[in-house]
Amino acid sequence: MKNTIADLVKHAVKTLVAAGRLPAGLPEPEISRSRQEGHGDFSTNFALAAAKAAGRPPRTVAADLAAAMGGSDLIDRVELAGPGFLNFFLKPRAFQQIVRDILAQGNDYGRQTPRSHKVLLEFVSANPNGPLHVGHGRGAAYGDSLGRLLSWAGYEVVREYYVNDAGRQMDILALSVWVRYMQVRGHALDVPENGYRGAYVGAIARTLADVAGAGLERAPQDILVAPPGLEADVIMDVRIERLKEALGAHYETLHGHGLKAMLADIRDDLADFGVHYDRWYSERTLMQSGAVERAMERLRASGDLYEDQGAQWFRATRYGDEKDRVVVRENGVTTYFASDIAYHLEKCERGFDTLIDVWGADHHGYVPRVKGALAALGHDPARLEVLLVQFAILYRAGVRAQMSTRSGDFVTLRELRAEVGNDAARFFYVLRKSEQHMDFDLDLAKSQSNDNPVYYVQYAHARVCSVFRQLAERGLPVPDYTTVDLEWLTAPEEWALQKALARFVDVLTEAAEVREPHQIAYYLRDLAAHLHAYYNAHTFLGAEAPLRAARLALIAAARQVLANGLAILGVSAPESM
RNA sequence: GCGCCCGUAGCUCAAUGGAUAGAGCAACGGCCUUCUAAGCCGUUGGUUGCAGGUUCGAUUCCUGCCGGGCGUGCCA
Incomplete structure (x- = not known):
């Protein structure tokens, strides 16, 4: 419009x-x-x-x-x-036409014509070394809603989860699982302080014991050594090395078991949350395919790599980063950053017009080096959009809650979903602009109270459904929307509701443009308010036939737009509440 | 120290550089014999952190302070 x-x-x-x-x-x-x-x-x-x-x-x-x-x-x-x-x-006619369009196009109303613009959307990508917590939930809700929003706006969207299944963090998980496995097998060991201590580690260990029996038992004193005078991180590395030596080929069994269990957990969790991916992209696979080496080779060829103190450095300062970054360690192992360069290079080569990464705000310092690497590899860094999602600061009983994967002291996304419900959780998350710091009041979110705005919007939808149920019960006909005379709609509330409906496509288009799904949430709340006001001011079924038909057409259109908007947010539109 | 994000009503948050800065919650007062009261109507509530600058016009853009968060690894 x-x-x-x-x-x-x-x-x-x-x-x-x-x-x-x-x-x-x-x-x-x-x-x-x-x-x-x-x-x-x-x-x-x-x-x-x-x-x-x-x-x-x-x-x-x-x-x-x-x-x-x-x-x-x-x-x-x-x-x-x-x-x-x-x-x-x-003119009124302009708005009446919108109502007709909505009723004619139904579940597809608002979907824009495809624009042959391919977007790769990567989001969540949490390390598979623990269950998703409520912080990841924000990235999941935002990323998924953004994906749906972009699809509605006509973009071709591919969704990807980058799995950090290589590297030290996964080794630490393996060691942690092994210790708990030994406990299950009857050995009295303590979990290392800087290992993962959450209850889920024990659960993984038990299933491991089921399949591996005694096969992974090794003498603890050979592995959990604590050489004096070393920092905790170094001791951890020594222990990981010892464990790898002691287990030999069986280390892969341990490592793989932990990885598989965590990935399955994350995948199920997200699926239950309504979040689905087109592809789970494995860092290990990337490394094994030689893509990382190839990427490093290209950087070397363009003179963007140099050696210093036994390590290989990417000349990031040449591309605006504040310092150069290590890509191959002194010990010959490539860094996470090296994998990420290869991954983003591969993304570019797959022919996307736009790459969108949704990251936690704690990774913001990482943006210049990835963009720098793309520039060094001859790709336009502007094609990469990094959208930072600020932390959700949790409050429980008015007190700030700790969020540590290591200690296992955190609220999981699964717990939140169980207590609040998927709809409320998603709506709550997406109601805040992503770059806005967010106070997540767990007691409020869990209270199932009417404070949660999702009920307000869903209720508007359910109310219209209820009117149509009553219509059927009273044996009144459903009007023919193609011939209904909308000139009967003259009340201020009817005028306002039509205008609200007319905004939908503009809001959708704008929200997609600026990557802000929260605009949809605010719009829906506004639309619901107009619907509720209308509902309270007028009766629909009691009106004379022509007026009744016009009013039913209007609320049917409102119901449709509420449903379509909620679909963009991945929130259900219940027929009764 | 340096870099990024943020600062708006008592609280949680909106507001493509536009006209009188808006919602929800909280507080107060009304509305169920009628299609769902998880609703509606009304009242109260502001020096948009502070100080400058650009502009016909600034919550929005720029600079400097103040306050909060995050980052500043050969972790991921």
Whole structure:
């Protein structure tokens, strides 16, 4: 709808330029939705923006523009206001057409025509060394909603989860599982302080004991050594090395068991949350395929790699990073960053127009080096959009809760979902702008109270469903939406509801553009408010036939847009509550 | 120290550089003989952290302070 108005204004500007009333080369006119009733439905500040270039006062430019607008079957009238705004008042017919479109297109209303723009969306990608916690939940809800939103906006979206199944953190998990396994087998060992201590480690150990029997038992004193004078991290490395030596080929059994168990857990958790991926991309597979070496070779060839202190460094400072970064350690092992370079190179080569990474805000310092690597490899770093999701700070009983995977002291996403429900959790998460720090009040979220805005929106949907159930019970006919006369809709609440419906596509398009699914959530709340106000002010079934038909068409349209909007957020639209 | 994010009503948060900064919760007062009261209507609530600057116009952009979060690994 906004675009339609924009086209009319652009045409008028073109006419004025051709007539010599305005200079050429003016900025594109911008159309915005009026916030206030008295300012019409849309407005443009074009005259204010063009006044200087035109060398005339804004109001005279605006008057010219208004005169050049000509007639339209959408616009009722144009008013010149304030310092030079042009306000457009639309005809009822414009909104009635929206209602008809919604009812005709149903579940697809709002879906934009495909635009042949391929997006690779990577999100969550949490290390598989523990269950997802509520912090990951925010990334999951945001990333998934963004994916759905982009699809609705016409983008071709591929969703990916990058699995960090190589590296030290996974070795630490393996060691932690092994210790618990030994406990299961009757050995009295303590879990190392800097190992993973959560209860899930014990669960993995028990299933490991079931399949491996005594096969992985080794003398603890050979492995859990504690050489004096070494830092905890170094001791951990020594122990991992000892464990690998002691287990030999069986280490893979241990490592693989932990990995498989965690991945399955994460995958199920996300699936239950309504989050699905097209591909789970394994870092180990990437390394084994030689892609990492190939990427390093290309950097070496372009002179972006150098050796220092026995390690290989990527010359990140050449591309705006604050320091150079190690890609191959002194011991010859590539770093996580090296894998990530290869992964992002591979993403580029798969032919996506845009790469979107959703990261936790703690990784923000990582952005320049990845973009730098892409630049070094001859790809435009602007193709990579890194969207940072700020931490959710948890409060339990008014006290800030700790979030540590290591200690196992955290609230899992699964726990949250069980207590709050998927719908409330998703809506709650996505109600905040991603880069906004978020206070997550667990007691409030878990309280199942009416404070949670998701019920407000869902209730609006359920209410309309209820009206249609009553309609059937009273033996009244469902109106034919193709012939219904919407001119009967004249009440202020009806007018307001139609206008709210007309905003949907504009909101969707804009939200996708700026990667902000929260705009959908706020829109839905606003739409629901109009529906509730309407519901309370008028009866639908009690009205005379033609008016009843028109009203039913309107609320049916509202129900449809509520359902479609909720679908974008991955939230259900219940028929009764 | 340096870098990134944030600072808006008592609380949690919105607001493509636009006109009188908005919701929810909390507080207060009304509305169920009628399609679901998980709802509606109304009232109260603000120096947009502070100080400058750019602009016809700044919550929004720039600079400097203040406060909070995160980062600043040959961890991932």
